[in-house]
Amino acid sequence: MRRYGKNPDEDDVRVRPNRKGNRPRTNIRPKHEDASEGMVLTVDRGRLTCLVEDRVVHAMKARELGRKAAVVGDRVSLVGDLSGAKDTLARIVRISQRTSVLRRTADDDDPFERVVVANADQLAIVTALADPEPRPRLIDRCLVAAYDGGLEPLLVLTKSDLASPDGLLEMYGALGVPFVVTTREEFVDGAAADRVHEHLSGRTTAFVGHSGVGKTTLVNALVPEDRRRLTGHVNAVTGRGRHTTTSALAIPLADEQGGWVIDTPGLRSFGLNHVDPSRVILAFPDLEPGTVNCPRACSHDEPECALDEWVAEGHADPARLYSLRRLLATRERREGD
Numbered sequence: 581m582r583r584y585g586k587n588p589d590e591d592d593v594r595v596r597p598n599r600k601g602n603r604p605r606t607n608i609r610p611k612h613e614d615a616s617e618g619m620v621l622t623v624d625r626g627r628l629t630c631l632v633e634d635r636v637v638h639a640m641k642a643r644e645l646g647r648k649a650a651v652v653g654d655r656v657s658l659v660g661d662l663s664g665a666k667d668t669l670a671r672i673v674r675i676s677q678r679t680s681v682l683r684r685t686a687d688d689d690d691p692f693e694r695v696v697v698a699n700a701d702q703l704a705i706v707t708a709l710a711d712p713e714p715r716p717r718l719i720d721r722c723l724v725a726a727y728d729g730g731l732e733p734l735l736v737l738t739k740s741d742l743a744s745p746d747g748l749l750e751m752y753g754a755l756g757v758p759f760v761v762t763t764r765e766e767f768v769d770g771a772a773a774d775r776v777h778e779h780l781s782g783r784t785t786a787f788v789g790h791s792g793v794g795k796t797t798l799v800n801a802l803v804p805e806d807r808r809r810l811t812g813h814v815n816a817v818t819g820r821g822r823h824t825t826t827s828a829l830a831i832p833l834a835d836e837q838g839g840w841v842i843d844t845p846g847l848r849s850f851g852l853n854h855v856d857p858s859r860v861i862l863a864f865p866d867l868e869p870g871t872v873n874c875p876r877a878c879s880h881d882e883p884e885c886a887l888d889e890w891v892a893e894g895h896a897d898p899a900r901l902y903s904l905r906r907l908l909a910t911r912e913r914r915e916g917d
Contacts, residue, residue, distance in 0.1 A: 612673045615657035620650050620698075621830045628672065630656060631832075635664040642671040650675050652828040652842055653698040653784065680730035682786055685851030693854035697786045697828060697842050703731040704776070706789035706798065710742035715790065716751060720910040721850040722788055723755070727863035727907075728855045731786070734779055735759035738767070738794045754899035767794060773801035782837030784830075791846040799843045803831045852911045864904055866896040881905045 618632035618639075628639045628650055639658055641650060650656055650672055657674035682697040703726040707714050719735070726733040735752065737745045741763040749759065758779060762772035776798065779785075789795035833839040857880055861868050870890025871878065878885055891901050 615659045620654040637664050637670050639670040639672050642673045651695045651698050652830050682729050685853040700786040701783040702785040704734045704785050704787045706736045706793050706795040708739045708793040712792045724907050727860045733757050737761045754903045780839045784840040786842040
């Protein structure tokens, strides 16, 4: 009988009963020490497009990964045919530990979270100031997802020639979120892309926004056509009022610092069922030390919350605590309420 390792036991083999000719199946998996490293650019119905060195390689997830899924932005290890030639398919055998995750649920009643993007440094939240009207509740939800997942937020406000940005900027001023304000004319002459690009150099930035705000138009202006061709075909639809991106896509910037832009599908909702307040508070370093005396599982918006005393003692600005509680309250209110 074949032996597995120096001291094999019953855990080393699995035998399917009641079948003739079955060979013992080992639980010892290959280490794939010769695997090549790559980055997931897009995912489409179980097929993943990856960048391996300077080649675009199509791949599928190896069986030994089980139910663990790779998403756009993941750093992965691949084996098999890595030539990138037509009709070839590699296998993803490892998914590296993620530095950040942008997660959402379909709605607030959905217990199953979905990772949209991995390893992004920044979340650019694009919203129009008019046509369509801004949706502050959706912005709040995107901010919570950014803080929860370890991404730094960036506000990109479009169409400022139609409405003033002052109201929104005042609402988010206490959070200290960097912002860029653009007009429709600046979208045409390229000035909007130039100013947004200043915040992207050398970073991986995921773009989110609902339909009609100009998100995909901005991404197209940021990334030259030859850069988009590198990633292959982009699944898209066209038509007035319809979003043009139907799956997340990572595209390299024409940037000496090596930045990346990740365009995501237009948002209709952003569920926060998965969010833990204790993770969001970490994005508020002036408030987080004040939670030491909070009761267990404190929501940070209840009579026993220690943050009230922390702010009263002058350790933090009351506006910061108000902003934190407004963001956390979005977990209890549906977008649009």
